[in-house]
Amino acid sequence: MSNSDKQYDAIVVGSGISGGWAAKELCEKGLRVLLLERGRDIQHGLDYLGEHAPPWKVPFANKADRKPYKDDYPVQSKCYAFDAATKDFFNKDSEAPYQQDPEKPYEWIRANGVGGRSLIWGRQTYRWSEFDFKANSQDGHGCEWPIGYDDIKDWYSYVERFVGISGAKEGLTELPDSEFLPPMGMYAIEKTIKGRLKKHMPEVTMTMGRTAILSENHNGRAACHYCGPCPRGCSTGSYFSSQSSTLPAARATGNLTLRPYSVVEKLEYDARENRVSAVHVIDAESRERLSFSADLVFLCASTLASTQILLNSKSEQFPSGLANSSGTLGHYLMDHFKMQHMAVFADNIDHYYKGFRPTGSYIPRFKNLPGKEKTNYLRGFGVQADPVRPDWRFHFNQKGFGKSLKDKLRKPAPFWIWVLGAFGECLPDYNNKVSLDENNLDAFGIPQIKVSMSFGDNEHKMAEDIIRSGEKIFKAAGAVYIETTDKVSVPGSAIHEMGTARMGKDPKTSVLNKWNQSHDVPNLFVTDGACMTSSSCVNPSLTYMALTARACDYAVKQWRQGHI
Amino acid sequence: MDRRHFLQVATLLGGAFATRALADLSGPAVSDSEALQPLATGPSIGELPANLFQIQERTDLAAMVEAVIPRTDTPGAVDAGVPNFVEHMVQHWLSDAERALFLKGFRALQVASREKHSREFSQLTMDQQLDFLEALEDEASGSPWYDFANVQRQYVEGAPFICQLKELTIFGFYSSEVGATQVLRHDPMPMQFDGEFVLNEDDSTWSMIRLM
Known part of the structure; x- marks a missing residue:
């Protein structure tokens, strides 16, 4: 075993959204940082192999290559962003399997390369509100958050100014405004719908999607060129990714060492010093075992992977996993549940669009809030809405041949479809959990994770209301045909998995304190989705960024004062 | 080197x-x-390797795809390289069962043409070709392939030959460089979003779609 002792002040595990931020912040504060990434290197621009490929260059005209997808990507290929031009950013399920409870399917969408899921994320960017941070203590589900909105709001501003978020101010307490770049424009049909909702359903707000995509040049990155398929990568850096944003900033300090192909097996615990003394790594290419040490260790490997590392880091003092004196590690796994409804609109058919707007619009939560409708369930849901003008891909299967078929297929359908994607908050539940399966090892000899999660009564009651609310919104908006569904997404597939190493005030019931620091082991921090105590109903990535920057600030101050 | x-x-x-x-x-x-x-x-989808068919089969396949999407005042399926695309898809993309179904239907159509008109399919008049294709579509009309919003990702396994032929032809044509740039409108770098952009009666769609 080779040992590269004390070359680094901090080790960050994972180079996705959270890990990129941790690397940037720690490097900029003068620490020498080793950033470990289990996947291959993916260089900004150079390795975006699908970017700007015209339709005639995408294999099989981008029809799903079913056999290899089923063999190698049975889970990943279900992701909306997965196709022939993006698949190389995804993890091969065949090479990195995990176990599911046979009665409770769970879809773990994973990236496997530098940048992690920041290359393929949905880029929707929303602040949590004071109601979100208070939800657990008010209704008694999960443990109380150790922080409130006031503790994080300045950190939201801090990260937003760097990221660049386009959106519109609305002045809502339940969806606080970010530091915005100008919002992207609306389609004519959206303006029509918005006007009707204002009149017929004044309790809802319809605002432009808040997205980490630049509507104007920002911090040396170019404004969006509206080419369309973001998850193929963006060499102009117009959307936030580790590659476009945090890694260049970290690299510019001269303090960053990025090591791809570095699978973290476990953390070594030194009981005498009560600290993580080493990070054990397996080189994915050479299978060499390596060990790295630093004063600070940040786990940012993604919700399930960070917890997997902790569970696999057993010692005499922590027989059920490092930093698990509370026994809650692995528990309280959450994901938003998603439902999708669609309706047909016959308005504005003489309007089309130019440019491929990379976001939809948003209807913030409008139930179970002060002054709003109370329901028979707890918490609420938000709705991402998007108009689609169907083209030949939607109606290629019509009857006919020859000139008239050719002519019909080349023109847009004579209607708009407006799609509502509702995301519901999921209550924290002890029984939704991840554990290690010692009988099933991965290619590196590391126990695979086993996920067991299902949505509960509250989610199902909310789902019923989402159907009713969808119909109501569609009617108020003037739809001519409505199709709702009672289909609730499979856990994991909203790709908002959170929890399993939650923050809390009490070391007996939580893993992390209010600074994302382990209650048990002071030089250990977890700042990705694993830290979340509840799930809100809004997309979580912005909150991981803010918590990460905040935790880095605290950790470095403590470290400089000799407390860590 | x-x-x-x-x-x-x-x-x-x-x-x-x-x-x-x-x-x-x-x-x-x-x-x-x-x-x-x-x-x-990389290569265009019309240039991908295919060696499934003999010369007469290729000639007939070209006639079939051209009957689906003919040259009009704009280029047609043959101009866009669709015959080669369809051959490539049948050889490399369809499953074994689907390929068998395609080949059976394809050969039955060749045989029917010879039996009825004593000529190869490619030698028939456009009306004679369309009579055959429309009859096949009539027979297939109960297939779920024709369901509303049967979208791209859900290929209907067991779809009859005529549906396979149409689907592969249409995807090959409207994804091709010729189809995307000369029949649809190709604007790969719009540089702006305009949600009020006017659609005139004869305007085509964009060649691309968003991938959220």
Whole structure:
């Protein structure tokens, strides 16, 4: 075993959204940082192999290559962003399997390369509100958050100014405004719908999607060129990714060492010093075992992977996993549940669009809030809405041949479809959990994770209301045909998995304190989705960024004062 | 190119390419043995390898796809390289069962043409060709392939030959460079979003769609 002792002040595990931020912040504060990434290197621009490929260059005209997808990507290929031009950013399920409870399917969408899921994320960017941070203590589900909105709001501003978020101010307490770049424009049909909702359903707000995509040049990155398929990568850096944003900033300090192909097996615990003394790594290419040490260790490997590392880091003092004196590690796994409804609109058919707007619009939560409708369930849901003008891909299967078929297929359908994607908050539940399966090892000899999660009564009651609310919104908006569904997404597939190493005030019931620091082991921090105590109903990535920057600030101050 | 020169080029390319090139020299890559190159610099879908059919079959297939999407005042399926695309898809994309179904239907149509008109399908008049195709579509009309919003990702296994032929022809044509740029409107770098953009009665769709 080779040992590269004390070359680094901090080790960050994972180079996705959270890990990129941790690397940037720690490097900029003068620490020498080793950033470990289990996947291959993916260089900004150079390795975006699908970017700007015209339709005639995408294999099989981008029809799903079913056999290899089923063999190698049975889970990943279900992701909306997965196709022939993006698949190389995804993890091969065949090479990195995990176990599911046979009665409770769970879809773990994973990236496997530098940048992690920041290359393929949905880029929707929303602040949590004071109601979100208070939800657990008010209704008694999960443990109380150790922080409130006031503790994080300045950190939201801090990260937003760097990221660049386009959106519109609305002045809502339940969806606080970010530091915005100008919002992207609306389609004519959206303006029509918005006007009707204002009149017929004044309790809802319809605002432009808040997205980490630049509507104007920002911090040396170019404004969006509206080419369309973001998850193929963006060499102009117009959307936030580790590659476009945090890694260049970290690299510019001269303090960053990025090591791809570095699978973290476990953390070594030194009981005498009560600290993580080493990070054990397996080189994915050479299978060499390596060990790295630093004063600070940040786990940012993604919700399930960070917890997997902790569970696999057993010692005499922590027989059920490092930093698990509370026994809650692995528990309280959450994901938003998603439902999708669609309706047909016959308005504005003489309007089309130019440019491929990379976001939809948003209807913030409008139930179970002060002054709003109370329901028979707890918490609420938000709705991402998007108009689609169907083209030949939607109606290629019509009857006919020859000139008239050719002519019909080349023109847009004579209607708009407006799609509502509702995301519901999921209550924290002890029984939704991840554990290690010692009988099933991965290619590196590391126990695979086993996920067991299902949505509960509250989610199902909310789902019923989402159907009713969808119909109501569609009617108020003037739809001519409505199709709702009672289909609730499979856990994991909203790709908002959170929890399993939650923050809390009490070391007996939580893993992390209010600074994302382990209650048990002071030089250990977890700042990705694993830290979340509840799930809100809004997309979580912005909150991981803010918590990460905040935790880095605290950790470095403590470290400089000799407390860590 | 000698090994030394090759290594220099690989290093200049940098990053993953260099890593991969070097790995290739030292044996197969651990994690990904596929040759990775940008799609935009790769072959077009109309130029992909296919060697499933003999000359007469190719001639008849060309006639069939042209009957689905003919040349009018704009180019048609043959102009766009669709025959080769369909052959490639049948050979490499369809499952064994689907391919058998396609070939059975295709050959039955060839035979029917000879039996009824004593001529190859490609030698029939456009009306005679359409009579055959429309009859096949009538027979197939109960297939779920015709369901509303049967979208791209859900290929209907067991779809009759005529549906397979139409689907592959249409995808090949409207995705081709000719179809995308001369029949649809191709605007790969719009630089702006305008949600009020006017649609005139005769306007085509854009060639691209968003992928959220």
